Amino acid sequence: MTNAIDSSLTENRLFAVPADFAAQANLTAEEFAELQQKAARDPQQFWADLARQHLDWDTEFKAVLDSSDAPFYRWFSDGKLNVTHNCLDRHLHGAQRHKAALIWEGESGEIRTLTYAQLHREVSIFTNALIHQGVKKGDRVAIYMPMVPEAVVAMLACARLGAIHTVVFGGFSAEALKDRLEDTSAVMLITADGAWRGGKKVPLKHHADQALLREHEHSVKRVIVLRQTGADIDMQEGRDIWWEEAVAGQSAACPALPMAAEDPLFILYTSGSTGKPKGVFHSSAGYLLWTLLTTRWAFDLKPDDVYWCTADIGWITGHSYVVYGPLANGATIFMYEGAPMYPQPDRFWEMIARHGVSVLYTAPTAVRAFMKMGDEWPARHDLSSLRLLGTVGEPMNPEAWMWYFQQIGGGRCPIVDTWWQTETGGHMIAPLPGVVASKPGSCALPLPGISARIVDDQGDPVDAPDAGGYLVMDQPWPGMLRGVWGNPERYIESYWAKFNNRYYVAGDSARKDQDGYFWVMGRIDDVLNVSGHRLGTAEIESALVAHPAVAEAAVVGIPHEIKGEAVCAFVILKHQHQGDDRDELGAALRVQVTELIGAIARPDDIRFTDALPKTRSGKIMRRLLRSIARGEDVTQDISTLEDAGTLQQLGAQDKS
Numbered sequence: 327m328t329n330a331i332d333s334s335l336t337e338n339r340l341f342a343v344p345a346d347f348a349a350q351a352n353l354t355a356e357e358f359a360e361l362q363q364k365a366a367r368d369p370q371q372f373w374a375d376l377a378r379q380h381l382d383w384d385t386e387f388k389a390v391l392d393s394s395d396a397p398f399y400r401w402f403s404d405g406k407l408n409v410t411h412n413c414l415d416r417h418l419h420g421a422q423r424h425k426a427a428l429i430w431e432g433e434s435g436e437i438r439t440l441t442y443a444q445l446h447r448e449v450s451i452f453t454n455a456l457i458h459q460g461v462k463k464g465d466r467v468a469i470y471m472p473m474v475p476e477a478v479v480a481m482l483a484c485a486r487l488g489a490i491h492t493v494v495f496g497g498f499s500a501e502a503l504k505d506r507l508e509d510t511s512a513v514m515l516i517t518a519d520g521a522w523r524g525g526k527k528v529p530l531k532h533h534a535d536q537a538l539l540r541e542h543e544h545s546v547k548r549v550i551v552l553r554q555t556g557a558d559i560d561m562q563e564g565r566d567i568w569w570e571e572a573v574a575g576q577s578a579a580c581p582a583l584p585m586a587a588e589d590p591l592f593i594l595y596t597s598g599s600t601g602k603p604k605g606v607f608h609s610s611a612g613y614l615l616w617t618l619l620t621t622r623w624a625f626d627l628k629p630d631d632v633y634w635c636t637a638d639i640g641w642i643t644g645h646s647y648v649v650y651g652p653l654a655n656g657a658t659i660f661m662y663e664g665a666p667m668y669p670q671p672d673r674f675w676e677m678i679a680r681h682g683v684s685v686l687y688t689a690p691t692a693v694r695a696f697m698k699m700g701d702e703w704p705a706r707h708d709l710s711s712l713r714l715l716g717t718v719g720e721p722m723n724p725e726a727w728m729w730y731f732q733q734i735g736g737g738r739c740p741i742v743d744t745w746w747q748t749e750t751g752g753h754m755i756a757p758l759p760g761v762v763a764s765k766p767g768s769c770a771l772p773l774p775g776i777s778a779r780i781v782d783d784q785g786d787p788v789d790a791p792d793a794g795g796y797l798v799m800d801q802p803w804p805g806m807l808r809g810v811w812g813n814p815e816r817y818i819e820s821y822w823a824k825f826n827n828r829y830y831v832a833g834d835s836a837r838k839d840q841d842g843y844f845w846v847m848g849r850i851d852d853v854l855n856v857s858g859h860r861l862g863t864a865e866i867e868s869a870l871v872a873h874p875a876v877a878e879a880a881v882v883g884i885p886h887e888i889k890g891e892a893v894c895a896f897v898i899l900k901h902q903h904q905g906d907d908r909d910e911l912g913a914a915l916r917v918q919v920t921e922l923i924g925a926i927a928r929p930d931d932i933r934f935t936d937a938l939p940k941t942r943s944g945k946i947m948r949r950l951l952r953s954i955a956r957g958e959d960v961t962q963d964i965s966t967l968e969d970a971g972t973l974q975q976l977g978a979q980d981k982s
């Protein structure tokens with residue numbers, strides 16, 4: 327990321343909003359200014375008006391923001407609605423009934439389309455199936471699925487009956503799935519025999535079986551299994567049931583029952599600086615409102631758009647911008663099952679041309695990977711249907727920004743760089759495409775209603791242009807997380823304690839330039855950003871230490887051309903393993919991390935060492951390790967280092 331920051335610091339190009347785009351935008355400069363003013367003048371009225379205007383309520387709310395138990399904020403708490411009514415039922419009138427809600431392409435090239443009426447029907451039937459299997463409002467249901475329409479159906483069916491879903495990314499290991507099943511006390515798991523990925527079958531059901539092996543450690547009573555790859559799998563009598571059997575004979579009549587605004591919609595795990603991943607949970611109404619508005623504002627979605635967010639549903643981007651935000655807007659979503667470069671590097675561009683995709687939302691890591699493959703791959707296809715490009719996940723290096731702009735957007739599409747997090751529910755800082763000019767590498771300005779600031783270590787505002795500090799929010803917003811599942815203390819400690827509950831602390835550092843544009847510089851905690859995915863160093867370290875040969879491990883991030891950051895692990899072997907073959911051990915440790923977390927956490931670089939730099943109080947000096955891993959000169963103060971000899975052993979270039 328150092329490279330990205332270095333080049334961002336000298337970046338001063340400004341890309342004005344194209345006049346023809348501005349003329350048709352959902353949000354014009356005047357409306358934007360009005361919303362900003364209103365939000366500043368009377369935030370409660372601002373949010374209440376938006377919630378009344380954009381959502382269908384079964385019971386109107388009177389309370390807007392309840393801060394009585396801050397920072398456990400509650401929004402619209404005496405109101406009631408059903409999320410799936412807002413995503414499906416209300417779009418069933420007139421011609422929209424037969425509009426495509428979901429266009430799906432399998433890795434094999436198979437195409438399926440579901441209209442709003444059909445998706446509504448599938449969801450209704452599956453909701454009845456869940457009820458028939460004993461799922462009740464408030465129960466937790468885990469979803470460990472490939473990127474297929476049934477995954478969306480499963481999420482919406484949970485929402486329809488008020489069950490809380492927890493989607494586990496299909497690339498996570500059995501062990502990671504097990505942790506989430508336990509932490510949520512899920513009563514059901516919805517999975518598939520497997521997933522297609524790069525022409526190979528990922529054995530999802532096999533992982534699920536491993537996760538469920540010890541019955542006393544989880545509360546899963548039923549496993550629903552979708553047939554997707556045709557893999558040979560074991561079905562456990564009395565526990566496992568095929569999707570077809572579960573839906574057989576179920577009625578398509580299933581009323582969308584009103585839920586309280588604050589009923590949790592889902593739990594999603596994300597890495598923090600310490601311990602195991604946190605189960606961040608979101609509300610029904612506030613979350614829905616924020617994903618609806620941000621989809622409308624940032625992506626400028628229109629009735630005729632074919633919108634494609636390339637994220638997996640296992641991440642927050644998939645929740646907010648594959649499923650809830652676009653469907654709440656009645657949009658047509660495109661969804662792809664498999665690997666981006668399969669069978670060759672133009673798969674994305676081929677599909678954009680084939681389906682007439684007009685809005686594309688992807689990650690800088692994907693853009694960099696495509697850029698590396700060469701201009702000829704996109705050049706082979708007609709990309710003229712595109713009219714807006716989005717990015718998310720990490721700061722976009724200006725070189726990749728320019729390539730995306732020119733080679734994919736043909737120099738005519740605005741690029742919307744969206745800064746947000748699992749915890750924020752939806753976009754927070756982004757250049758609104760019809761209003762705000764773009765600077766490559768900057769996420770530009772906070773959205774209406776969002777009050778983002780940069781503060782110093784004392785919590786005082788940093789106002790000088792380009793001075794860095796903590797990125798914080800000093801006002802609550804409806805889409806914010808409502809807590810950490812089963813662990814209210816961790817919610818406070820992770821997001822609020824740093825400045826005595828005054829601000830929501832994002833965990834990123836950022837600066838603001840003379841035009842008020844935000845430039846996010848990266849995480850300030852021990853969290854890595856690998857290909858736009860958050861990984862805690864502590865998680866990876868504990869996976870390494872779980873290997874019998876390992877005594878101690880420390881993990882840091884190193885810059886990587888495509889992934890942004892890669893995992894670098896320093897490992898101390900137990901005495902009796904000092905003589906073991908290092909290549910073999912390295913391979914075994916990579917397998918170990920893949921099995922305990924998933925392939926995304928696999929270290930690129932493993933360095934065996936005899937000691938780690940520690941302070942006298944025994945804390946690993948991670949910043950020092952980072953410099954060493956990057957081959958940089960050690961400029962940090964090493965006066966607290968317990969044993970200065972350690973540095974030499976690690977091969978540091980000590981210039982201090």
Ligand code: WT7
Nearest residue numbers: 643718719720721743744745746747748846860
């Ligand atoms: C972290 C959140 C939100 C969905 C994707 C990841 C980084 C995200 C940007 C951006 C600079 C970004 C931040 C943030 N990040 N988007 N546009 N510019 N940094 O969600 O796993 O919750 O990670 O991703 O560091 O804190 P997440």
